[in-house]
Amino acid sequence: MQKLSIYNTLSRRKEVFEPLNPPFAGMYVCGPTVYGDAHLGHARPAITFDVVFRYLKEMGYKVRYVRNITDVGHLENDADQGEDKIAKKARLEELEPMEIVQYFTDAYHREMDKLNILKPSIEPRASGHIPEQIEMVENILDKGMAYISNGSVYFDVEKYNASNNYGKLSGRVIEDLMSTTRELDGQNEKRNPVDFALWKKADASHIMRWKSKWSDGFPGWHLECSVMSTKYLGEQFDIHGGGMDLLFPHHECEIAQSKVANGKDSVKYWMHNNMITINGQKMGKSLGNFIRLEEMFAGSHPLLEKAYSPVTVRFFILQAHYRSPLDFSNEALQASEKGLTRLFAAMQTLEKIQASETSTFDVQKLKTDCYEALNDDFNTPILIAHLFDGVRAINQAATGDLKLNATDLQALKDLYKTLVLAILGLEIPQSETTGTGELLNEVVNLLLNLRVDAKVNKDFATSDKIRNELTKLGFEIKDKKDGFEWSLKS
RNA sequence: GGUCACGUGGCCGAGCGGUUAGGCACCGGUCUGCAAAACCGGCUACAGCGGUUCGAAUCCGCUCGUGACCUCCA
CATH class of the missing domain: 3.40.50.620 (HUPs)
Structure with a gap:
C-alpha cells in the first residue's frame, strides 16, 4: 500500500x-x-x-x-x-x-x-x-x-x-x-x-x-x-x-x-x-447567517428548512476536500442526507447477504482505491465516491446480480466498518426498529400482518389504507417477496 | 490598495495535460396489485477572452466574479 x-x-x-x-x-x-x-x-x-x-x-x-x-x-x-x-x-x-x-x-x-x-x-x-x-x-x-x-x-x-x-x-x-x-x-x-x-x-x-x-x-x-x-x-x-x-x-x-x-x-x-460559507456568503454575525451548531441540529435558524442531524453535517463536510471552500445550503445538505441514508442502508443490507461459491466483484480493488484516496492528503470525497461504488455492488449482491464468496464478503464488511465507522467517524443512527419499544414493534407488525392478509385477499383498498396511514405517521414500509420491512424515519 | 486561494453539468462536489468521478434532482426502463427500495439506461459541464501543446477543465496571460488574510494582540 x-x-x-x-x-x-x-x-x-x-x-x-x-x-x-x-x-x-x-x-x-x-x-x-x-x-x-x-x-x-x-x-x-x-x-x-x-x-x-x-x-x-x-x-x-x-x-x-x-x-x-x-x-x-x-x-x-x-x-x-x-x-x-x-x-x-x-x-x-x-x-x-x-x-x-x-x-x-x-x-x-x-x-x-x-x-x-x-x-x-x-x-x-x-x-x-x-x-x-x-x-x-x-x-x-x-x-x-x-x-x-x-x-x-x-x-x-x-x-x-x-x-x-x-x-x-x-x-x-x-x-x-x-x-x-x-x-x-x-x-x-x-x-x-x-x-x-x-x-x-x-x-x-x-x-x-x-x-x-x-x-x-x-x-x-x-x-x-x-x-x-x-x-x-x-x-x-x-x-x-x-x-x-x-x-x-x-x-x-x-x-x-x-x-x-x-x-x-x-x-x-x-x-x-478551508473556510465555510452559507449560501455563498461568508458567515458573519452581522450578516444574519451565523448558524450555531445547536441551531443546526434543531433546525431552529431562519435559514434552515429543517433540522440536520450531526452525522449529516459531518458527512456533508467530509464530502468536500478539507482544503476547498465549502458552501452550506439546504439543497446541498438534503442531498447529503439522502446519500448518507443510502450508504447506511447498504451497510445494513451487507450484514444480510449470503456468501456465494465464487466472486464476481473485486473487493481488493475497491479497498485499494479507498486507501489511495485517503492516502492522497485525506481525500475523503474521493473515498466516499468509492464507497458509493461499493454500495451499488452490495445492493446487486443482495438481489443476486453479483456474487461474493465468504472471504470477499467478510473483507467487504470489515472494509466498511473500518472506513465508515472508525475513520470517517460516521455513526449509524439507532432509531430504526430497535429502541422504539417492544410494544410498538408488535403493534406495527400486527398491522402489517393484517395488510398481508388483505393483499392475499386482493383487498387493496385496505392494504393501501394501512400503508398510507403508517406512512403518514412517519413509517416507511417496504414489501418483500416473503413479507415486509419497516422503519421509523427520523 | 497588497498577498493568497477559488470559479466545473439543475444543485453540491472530485479532478491538477489525453480515459466514466461520486452524491442529490430530473427523464426512461426492470421489479411490484400499486407503491417504496433496489437495479439498468439517459441528461455529460468545466466564468469569459487570448496563448502554449499533437492534445487543456487541467499549464501561461488578461478580464470579470467570490472568499481568506493584511498585526488598534481573533
Whole structure:
C-alpha cells in the first residue's frame, strides 16, 4: 500500500508523511476561543483533524493529539479598545471570566460529542500555562529578539527576519507588510508596526490579568500555542493544524517565537482547512447567517428548512476536500442526507447477504482505491465516491446480480466498518426498529400482518389504507417477496 | 490598495495535460396489485477572452466574479 501524503502549507505541495519519532506521531491543532457558542465554523477544523487523528491511529501510530482551549483574552478587533472578548462578555453578563470560559467550554464539548469527534489526548488551556508563557517571554528576551516597552513585551520581527524568514508560511514579504500597514494613531509602543505582543500590560478595566516582572497583564495571543505545543509535544513535532484564517499572523508568529525559543523549526507539516460559507456568503454575525451548531441540529435558524442531524453535517463536510471552500445550503445538505441514508442502508443490507461459491466483484480493488484516496492528503470525497461504488455492488449482491464468496464478503464488511465507522467517524443512527419499544414493534407488525392478509385477499383498498396511514405517521414500509420491512424515519 | 486561494453539468462536489468521478434532482426502463427500495439506461459541464501543446477543465496571460488574510494582540 502506498504511503500517506499530506499537503504541507509550508512547502505548498504534498509530502510523504514520515513522523519524526515513529511509531509516535504528534499533532497540535488550534482550538476554539471560548467566548461564544460553537458554530458551523468550529465544525470544519474539528472534523478535519478528527479524521486525521483517527486515520493515523488506524495506521498504527501512537498519536498524541493536542487541541487547546483559548481562554485568555484577545482583544476585539472592531470593538472598544483595550477590552478582550472574554472580559467584555463577563462584564456584560456580570460573571467571573472563568464562568464564561467554563460555560462555553462545556457547550463546545457537547456539540463536538454530537459530531462524534474524539476527544484529543490533551486539551490544555492558555490560562493554565501562564508561568510557562512568562518563561518563554523571558527566553525570547534573553535571546535578544524581543524588547520591553511600557510594561509590554514585543517580538522584534525585523531583527528576527534578518537571520530568518518571517512570512515563509503565509508567503508574505516583510517589506510589503511594513509598507502596507495603515497609519495608526494611539499607542506607539512598538518599534515597528509588524512587531507583535508577547506580553501585554493590562489597563485598569482589564479583568483578566496576571502578575509578571514587566507588568500586571496577559500573554500575547500567539504565545500559548508555541508554549503548549512545546510542552506536550516537544521542541519538534509532526503536524500542526488549524483554519486558513489562522495562517497569518497567528501561525507565522508561532513559527518565529518557537524558532527563537527552541533554536529550531518546531513543526514538520503545517495543515490548514478551508473556510465555510452559507449560501455563498461568508458567515458573519452581522450578516444574519451565523448558524450555531445547536441551531443546526434543531433546525431552529431562519435559514434552515429543517433540522440536520450531526452525522449529516459531518458527512456533508467530509464530502468536500478539507482544503476547498465549502458552501452550506439546504439543497446541498438534503442531498447529503439522502446519500448518507443510502450508504447506511447498504451497510445494513451487507450484514444480510449470503456468501456465494465464487466472486464476481473485486473487493481488493475497491479497498485499494479507498486507501489511495485517503492516502492522497485525506481525500475523503474521493473515498466516499468509492464507497458509493461499493454500495451499488452490495445492493446487486443482495438481489443476486453479483456474487461474493465468504472471504470477499467478510473483507467487504470489515472494509466498511473500518472506513465508515472508525475513520470517517460516521455513526449509524439507532432509531430504526430497535429502541422504539417492544410494544410498538408488535403493534406495527400486527398491522402489517393484517395488510398481508388483505393483499392475499386482493383487498387493496385496505392494504393501501394501512400503508398510507403508517406512512403518514412517519413509517416507511417496504414489501418483500416473503413479507415486509419497516422503519421509523427520523 | 497588497498577498493568497477559488470559479466545473439543475444543485453540491472530485479532478491538477489525453480515459466514466461520486452524491442529490430530473427523464426512461426492470421489479411490484400499486407503491417504496433496489437495479439498468439517459441528461455529460468545466466564468469569459487570448496563448502554449499533437492534445487543456487541467499549464501561461488578461478580464470579470467570490472568499481568506493584511498585526488598534481573533
